Amino acid sequence: MTAAARQQALLDFIALSDRLKHVDRAARTGARLENSAEHAWHVAMIAVLLAEEWTPRPDIGRVLAMIAVHDVIEIEAGDTFAFDDAGLATQAARENAAAARLFGLLPADVGARMAALWAEFEAQSTPEARFAMGCDRLQGFAQQVECGAPAWREIGLTRARSLGRMQPAMDLGAPFAPMIERLYERALAEGLLLP
Numbered sequence: 001m002t003a004a005a006r007q008q009a010l011l012d013f014i015a016l017s018d019r020l021k022h023v024d025r026a027a028r029t030g031a032r033l034e035n036s037a038e039h040a041w042h043v044a045m046i047a048v049l050l051a052e053e054w055t056p057r058p059d060i061g062r063v064l065a066m067i068a069v070h071d072v073i074e075i076e077a078g079d080t081f082a083f084d085d086a087g088l089a090t091q092a093a094r095e096n097a098a099a100a101r102l103f104g105l106l107p108a109d110v111g112a113r114m115a116a117l118w119a120e121f122e123a124q125s126t127p128e129a130r131f132a133m134g135c136d137r138l139q140g141f142a143q144q145v146e147c148g149a150p151a152w153r154e155i156g157l158t159r160a161r162s163l164g165r166m167q168p169a170m171d172l173g174a175p176f177a178p179m180i181e182r183l184y185e186r187a188l189a190e191g192l193l194l195p
Contacts, residue, residue: 001107001108006107009105009106009107010106010107010110012105013102013105013106016075016102016105017072017075019075020035020036020037020040020071020072020074020075021035021036021037021038022035023035023036023037023071023074023075023078023079024036024079025039025079025081025140026079026081026082026144026151027039027140027143027144027147027151028147028148028150029143029147034143034147036071036074036079039071039139039140039143040067040068040070040071042139042143043067043132043135043136043139044064044067044068044135046135046138046139047060047063047064047067047131047132047135048060048064050131050134050135050175050176051063051131053174053175054131054134054172054173054174054175054176056127058127058128058131058132059128062117062126062128063128063131063132063135065117066117066118066120066121066128066129066132067132067135067136069114069117069118069121070117070118070121070122070132070136072102072114072118073095073098073099073102073118074098075098075102076094076097076098076101076102077091077094077095077097077098078094080094081151082140082165083151083152083155083157083161083162083165095122099115099118099119100115103115103118121133124168130168130172131172133168133169134168134169134172134176137165137166137168137169137176137180138169138176138179138180141162141166141180141183142183144187144192145183145186145187145190145192148190148192149187149192149193152187152192152193153191153192156194157193157194158193158194158195159184159187159188159193159194159195162193166180
């Protein structure tokens with residue numbers, strides 16, 4: 001690949017990745033739905049805030065790289081609500097196909113690096129991937145609590161069912177477990193979750 005072709009491929013992917021701003025999620029931010037780019041930024045902010053609160057201290061650069069990459073596949077696969085059983089049944093296949101296609105648009109070395117970061121996050125194979133997952137789960141949960149959880153209330157979400165999603169983050173210990181417990185207390189007090 002020539003230098004010019006490489007630069008153009010990178011510019012094309014930069015333009016393509018902007019489409020993440022148009023992928024809506026189930027949580028609201030103000031009067032509108034949150035988008036996946038806003039979600040990724042907020043997850044990154046949480047990672048920066050909590051990196052020194054968690055043991056072992058993660059490589060924050062690697063964490064932020066995973067966070068930047070982990071939802072890019074939603075440009076093609078869409079966002080799957082954590083409690084959409086039908087969507088969850090096809091999520092892995094949709095996301096794997098999207099990852100192969102999207103990362104395949106990049107120069108081979110960059111595409112391989114992006115695919116490896118995405119796969120590491122998905123596999124939860126390193127402390128950094130687990131920390132990034134904890135930040136991701138904390139953000140989604142906190143965003144629902146902050147917006148009044150219309151998506152949870154619509155399906156009658158219970159604490160027990162939500163624990164299936166949140167337990168891996170809680171299992172990371174502090175600071176995730178106590179922060180999530182505080183959010184559970186608030187969600188139950190405000191009637192956002194069923195007991």
